[in-house]
Amino acid sequence: MSKSSDDQKVSASRLNLNRLVEIISRFSGNSRRIFIMAGFMLIFEAGTATLIPLLVAYIINYLDIRLAQIGGKPVVLPLSPLGFLGLHSFIGPDLVTVALVTLGIVIMTMINRLGNSMAEVYLAQGGRKVGYNLRVFLYGHLQKLSLTFYNQSRTGDILTRVTSDVAAVEDFIISDLSGILGSAILIIFILVVMILNAWQVAVVTVLIIPLMALISNYFTNRIKAASKKLSSSEGELASAAQEMLTSIRVVQTYGQGSYEHSLFSAQSQNAMNLALEIAALEARLNWVVSVLGAVLTAAVIWLGVYLIFRDPISFGGIGLLAAYVRYIQDMFEPTKKLIEEWNTYGKLSASLESIGDLIDLQPAVRDEPGTFTAPPFNGHLEFRNVHFAYPSNTSTNDEVQVKPPAALKNLHFDIQPGQVVAMVGHSGAGKTTTVQLIPRLYDPIAGQVLIDGHDIREYTLDSLRSQISMVVPGAILFTGSIVENIAYGRPEATGAEIIEAAKEANADEFISKLPDGYFTILGERGANLSDGQRQRIAIARAFIRNTPILILDEPSTGIDAESADLVQNALRKLMKGKTTLIISHEPNLIRVADKIIVIKAGEIEQMGTHDELIRAGGFYANLNKLHSGQRDLVNSAQTTAGIVLPQNGKGLKTALVNQPIEKLVGSLDNEQHVGDTGGQVTGRD
Ligand SMILES: Nc1ncnc2c1ncn2[C@@H]1O[C@H](COP(=O)(O)OP(=O)(O)OP(=O)(O)O)[C@@H](O)[C@H]1O
Numbered sequence: 310m311s312k313s314s315d316d317q318k319v320s321a322s323r324l325n326l327n328r329l330v331e332i333i334s335r336f337s338g339n340s341r342r343i344f345i346m347a348g349f350m351l352i353f354e355a356g357t358a359t360l361i362p363l364l365v366a367y368i369i370n371y372l373d374i375r376l377a378q379i380g381g382k383p384v385v386l387p388l389s390p391l392g393f394l395g396l397h398s399f400i401g402p403d404l405v406t407v408a409l410v411t412l413g414i415v416i417m418t419m420i421n422r423l424g425n426s427m428a429e430v431y432l433a434q435g436g437r438k439v440g441y442n443l444r445v446f447l448y449g450h451l452q453k454l455s456l457t458f459y460n461q462s463r464t465g466d467i468l469t470r471v472t473s474d475v476a477a478v479e480d481f482i483i484s485d486l487s488g489i490l491g492s493a494i495l496i497i498f499i500l501v502v503m504i505l506n507a508w509q510v511a512v513v514t515v516l517i518i519p520l521m522a523l524i525s526n527y528f529t530n531r532i533k534a535a536s537k538k539l540s541s542s543e544g545e546l547a548s549a550a551q552e553m554l555t556s557i558r559v560v561q562t563y564g565q566g567s568y569e570h571s572l573f574s575a576q577s578q579n580a581m582n583l584a585l586e587i588a589a590l591e592a593r594l595n596w597v598v599s600v601l602g603a604v605l606t607a608a609v610i611w612l613g614v615y616l617i618f619r620d621p622i623s624f625g626g627i628g629l630l631a632a633y634v635r636y637i638q639d640m641f642e643p644t645k646k647l648i649e650e651w652n653t654y655g656k657l658s659a660s661l662e663s664i665g666d667l668i669d670l671q672p673a674v675r676d677e678p679g680t681f682t683a684p685p686f687n688g689h690l691e692f693r694n695v696h697f698a699y700p701s702n703t704s705t706n707d708e709v710q711v712k713p714p715a716a717l718k719n720l721h722f723d724i725q726p727g728q729v730v731a732m733v734g735h736s737g738a739g740k741t742t743t744v745q746l747i748p749r750l751y752d753p754i755a756g757q758v759l760i761d762g763h764d765i766r767e768y769t770l771d772s773l774r775s776q777i778s779m780v781v782p783g784a785i786l787f788t789g790s791i792v793e794n795i796a797y798g799r800p801e802a803t804g805a806e807i808i809e810a811a812k813e814a815n816a817d818e819f820i821s822k823l824p825d826g827y828f829t830i831l832g833e834r835g836a837n838l839s840d841g842q843r844q845r846i847a848i849a850r851a852f853i854r855n856t857p858i859l860i861l862d863e864p865s866t867g868i869d870a871e872s873a874d875l876v877q878n879a880l881r882k883l884m885k886g887k888t889t890l891i892i893s894h895e896p897n898l899i900r901v902a903d904k905i906i907v908i909k910a911g912e913i914e915q916m917g918t919h920d921e922l923i924r925a926g927g928f929y930a931n932l933n934k935l936h937s938g939q940r941d942l943v944n945s946a947q948t949t950a951g952i953v954l955p956q957n958g959k960g961l962k963t964a965l966v967n968q969p970i971e972k973l974v975g976s977l978d979n980e981q982h983v984g985d986t987g988g989q990v991t992g993r994d
């Protein structure tokens with residue numbers, strides 16, 4: 310598999326039981342001791358639960374024989390508990406026997422309940438610990454997975470894995486594991502006692518187990534299938550809600566609220582039906598199990614009575630029969646529980662599977678052995694015959710793979726330290742794709758990206774990325790104060806440095822006017838700022854990092870007229886002295902570039918200085934012509950109609966939009982009327 314291939318699955322799917330053990334042992338960390346203690350507590354619980362019916366059996370047998378003795382029959386009394394210990398009883402044997410047996414029952418019950426509670430406490434501690442470790446691990450793991458993974462997964466699905474699936478595993482350990490283990494140990498203990506006293510009863514009891522397993526298997530399979538559907542349906546619900554929330558503007562402006570609503574309600578209905586189906590299956594299973602329990606009790610009574618009549622001494626008396634009936638009841642509860650928990654486990658296995666799949670994913674972009682920490686870069690950036698294609702969506706499955714078209718073909722250029730190189734081209738030409746290869750958001754399929762003469766894959770990811778700053782359109786801000794947002798890429802920055810960066814980014818002025826100044830809390834994604842203000846904060850963020858390599862991907866796109874000049878000035882300052890690759894169609898920004906690359910359908914079409922490209926004609930020359938044409942248009946509009954249109958990028962954009970499409974196409978690209986992405990030519994500002 311090539312390096313740029315999808316995040317790879319390390320192991321084939323394993324049994325989910327192994328998965329559970331694996332997850333518990335891997336993520337219990339230093340609390341493995343807790344699970345061992347829980348195990349001991351469960352053994353105490355099951356042991357005492359097995360002893361109590363034997364104590365009752367003893368007292369029944371004792372009374373049976375005592376009554377026969379009182380009736381004048383020549384029988385030998387069983388040894389009293391003190392007699393067992395070789396002690397003579399000074400009080401009457403009846404009193405001692407009853408007193409000791411009842412005391413025994415009370416003490417056993419105390420130990421039994423204590424074991425039960427302690428096991429639950431230990432498992433709660435252990436479960437929380439595993440859940441915590443698992444969550445923290447997944448959060449870190451998700452940050453390392455490449456963009457390919459994110460292109461192919463829906464955010465809601467990933468969210469479900471980190472939240473509900475982890476919670477399911479956590480809950481299982483806390484509330485179900487003690488039930489499953491406790492029941493299993495108790496069943497084993499009871500069977501051992503039965504085999505020691507009357508193996509025939511044990512055989513009958515054991516015979517019924519395969520029957521129960523068969524029935525439960527039938528139901529659990531159906532429950533599992535429905536659960537799987539339910540969990541994917543819940544994932545879809547989360548995704549749908551997430552999508553609606555993040556695109557609320559579009560939903561509201563297009564008046565599609567009721568359509569979205571009906572879609573959502575149909576999905577909810579589906580989830581509800583599945584949940585009801587599961588409940589019905591579980592109810593039927595419970596009924597069958599209870600009836601089977603009654604049948605088994607009847608069988609044991611028949612067998613016990615037969616055995617007592619045949620040989621009362623060797624069977625162990627009426628007391629033992631009573632103990633067995635109690636055992637069957639005691640055992641059926643746990644067996645039923647085991648089967649019920651098995652259902653929970655069925656539900657859980659879907660969660661385990663998706664968590665396991667996620668854990669197994671190895672980031673496609675990662676530090677290979679032999680990488681070293683990059684020294685401070687001079688900033689010589691080089692693309693050497695770079696090929697790149699986005700992995701197809703089907704590549705994670707075994708389905709037929711459609712080879713995706715190459716997004717970049719044989720890209721070859723270099724940027725000397727401190728140079729500014731601009732990249733222009735139609736929408737979909739591959740500009741963003743090119744710059745994403747520099748911080749290794751993706752790796753090329755063939756060819757190399759080099760910095761200071763080394764393939765960037767030789768550097769550790771951290772040391773590479775720490776020396777690159779990227780400003781993208783629609784600055785991404787986080788909930789928190791402005792200070793935190795500016796210092797995002799360098800948390801150790803001082804207050805003075807933060808203010809200095811804000812000043813350089815032309816952001817200080819508006820920040821100072823905010824009610825809380827630099828400590829103003831931004832809403833989610835910085836919703837309480839204008840586009841231009843957000844962008845200037847993003848620029849300040851790049852200033853404070855002061856990295857030798859700078860990537861600007863349409864940094865002034867979508868910014869209001871008023872801010873555009875401020876943003877452009879800030880960007881020009883930012884670019885000074887840094888190896889810069891800027892994607893922009895803003896002539897004021899790219900005219901200063903040392904070199905301009907025209908990219909078309911993933912290939913370099915033209916490369917040269919502003920003057921060279923103007924002379925040669927082509928996309929860039931046309932872009933310039935169009936811009937100055939628009940300026941004339943704006944000027945004449947100003948003089949003729951007295952309308953003042955802004956002369957910056959935004960004004961140009963508005964003017965472009967108002968142009969008839971044929972004119973745009975003609976003026977942008979004389980030879981090429983069909984754009985490289987499905988026949989659309991988009992005029993960019
Ligand atoms: N995540 C992705 N998965 C698959 N294909 C993609 C992905 N992102 C981009 N592409 C494809 O790669 C090609 C280049 O896209 P790219 O984003 O680099 O274009 P661009 O030049 O930056 O365009 P724009 O000016 O619109 O930003 C396009 O054909 C696009 O459809």
Ligand SMILES: [Mg+2]
Pocket residue numbers: 740741742862
């Ligand atoms: Mg782009």
